[in-house]
Amino acid sequence: MMDKQVNKNVELHKRRERAVPRAPYNISQVYVDKARGAKVQDVEGKEYIDFAGGIGIQNIGHNHPKVVAAIKEQVDQFIHPCFHVAPYESYITLAERLNALTPGDFAKKTILLNSGAEAVENAIKIARKFTGKSGVISFDRAYHGRTLLTMSLTSKVKPYKHGFGPFANNTYKLPYPYYYRKDSFLSNEEYDDRLVEQFNHFLMLEASPDEIGAIIMEPVQGEGGFIVPSKRFVQGIKRVCEENNILFIADEIQTGFCRTGKLFAMENFDIAPDLTTLSKSIAGGMPLSAVTGRADVMDAAEIGQLGGTFGGSPVACAAGNAVLDVIKEEHLVDKSRVLGEKMMKLLQEMKERHDVIGDVRGLGSMCAIEIIEAEDFKQPNPGLTTTILQACWDKGLMTLKAGTYGNVLRFLPPVVIADEDLERGLAIVDEAITENK
Incomplete structure (x- = not known):
């Protein structure tokens, strides 16, 4: 008598529960075996269309051949002598390219690191050193990481901050626009002006400009629910910063590398940040991040004050340089804009069919829908959102949720996704809503 076939996903998840703490949350119990482009195959052989992209790290698609080749070539040469000990050309080349590509018509310098949170931490260190001021402002619903300082800058208490205090001193929050609510x-113009004016009031009532060194902003809030601010708001915040000698840091970790229809999201707002933090899609999935900014600001830290053993590893730098090649050669900035237009059109049509979709929003190919109670206008519906999310996975679509209320479905498909896969993925979302609302 044959044994009942073992589900590999189930068995792997049992092993995971025994070996790994519960805190590193898994959105699903689907374990990956292979991935290419916008498709992922699990260990059971089931194929998924990927609308998650590793939370935005796969803008050029999984396992792009050029990136894989660059990684293999570098591994054959050397793996990691440590940049602080014996530097290498690929680090300098990538820094030069990021200096040239990030917004701002001024001299820039770049430091390479490992993760988004590490980039934010170092950007704050640099800003404090340059200005001599320790105060840092972030925004409501912001997400900047899980380390002590980045957790302090992050807005949502559960799950990110609960029970982990005390938090870093001299961190403050300002309101960020949420036009739907x-x-x-x-x-919208009056709303923007009020929010900007609150920044001025804050500098009079809460903390003096001579105490605030930097403000950090996501050009589009990611974990906060894909909230897109107006150009008027972003430029207003930048203007107040300039008037008060406060550095403007753009957190482009999720929005960078052609996700928003521009190479970097701040280009949509005609803003040149003093410092920009980068990660996620910078290296096609290799651990790499960067802080790029004004050369005079970046040089404020003294020799030996910045760095880390694995920051800007040769293998990650090789991948990062290959990613920039792919973006240019395959015209992915233009493709991202076209992809976003298609997504927004199809999502708007979906909204007309379903009264549980309260809002459709996005910038470039960073798009989302907000799920509400049909009978109660704008009342968040996190329960239905979770049900829809699970139905999407069951039907072969990887996607994510976000937002303060957990009622936003966010879509980050690789920019290289084929039209038929995009349309099928959105059709799955439509089916999941129809069957569960």
Whole structure:
């Protein structure tokens, strides 16, 4: 008598529960075997269309051949002598390219690191050193990481901050626009102006400008629910910074590398940040991050004050340089814009069919829908959102949720996704809503 076939996903998850703490949350119990482009195959052989992209790290697609080749070539030469001990050309080349590509018509320098949180930590260190001021401002619903300082800058308490205090001193929060949920009697322009004015009031009532060294902003809030600010708001915040000698840090960790229809999201707002933090899609999945910024600001730290053993590893730098080649050669900035237009059109049509979709929003190919109670206008519906999410996975679509209320479905498909896969993926979302609302 034959034994009942063992489900590999189930068995792997049992092993995971025995060997790994519960805190590193898994969105699913699907274990990956292979991935290429916008498709992922699990250990059971089931194929998925990927609308998650590793939370935005796969803008050029999984296992791009050029990136894989660059990694293999570098591994054959050397793996890691440590940049602080024996430097190498690929680090310098990638720094030069990021200096040239990030917004701002001024001299820039770049330090390479390992993770997004590490980039944010170092950007704050640099800003404090340059300005001599320790205060740092972030925004409501912001997400900047899970280390002590980045957790302090992050807005959502559960799950990110609960029980982990005390937090870093001299961190503050300002309101960030949320046009779908603003007071209806205000125009968007009036709303923006009020929020910017609150920054001025904060500098009079809460902390003096001579105490605030930097403000950090996501050009589009990621974990906060794919909230897109207006150019008027972003430029207003930058203007107040300039008037008060406060550095403006753009957190482009999720929005960078052609996700928003531009190479970097701040280009949509005609803003040149003083410092920019980069990671996620910078190296096609290899651990790499960067802080790129004004040369005079970046040089404020003294010799030996910045760095880390594995920062800017040769293998990650090889991948990063290959990613920039792919973006240019395959015109992925243009493709991201076209992809976003297609997504927004199809999602708007979906909204017309389903009264549980309260809002459709996005910038470039960074798009989302907000799920609400149909009978109660704008009332968040996190339960239905979770049900829809699970139905999508069951039907072969990897996707994610986000937002303060857990009621936003966010879509980050690789920019290289084929039209038929994009349309099938959105059709799965439509089916999941239809069957569960």
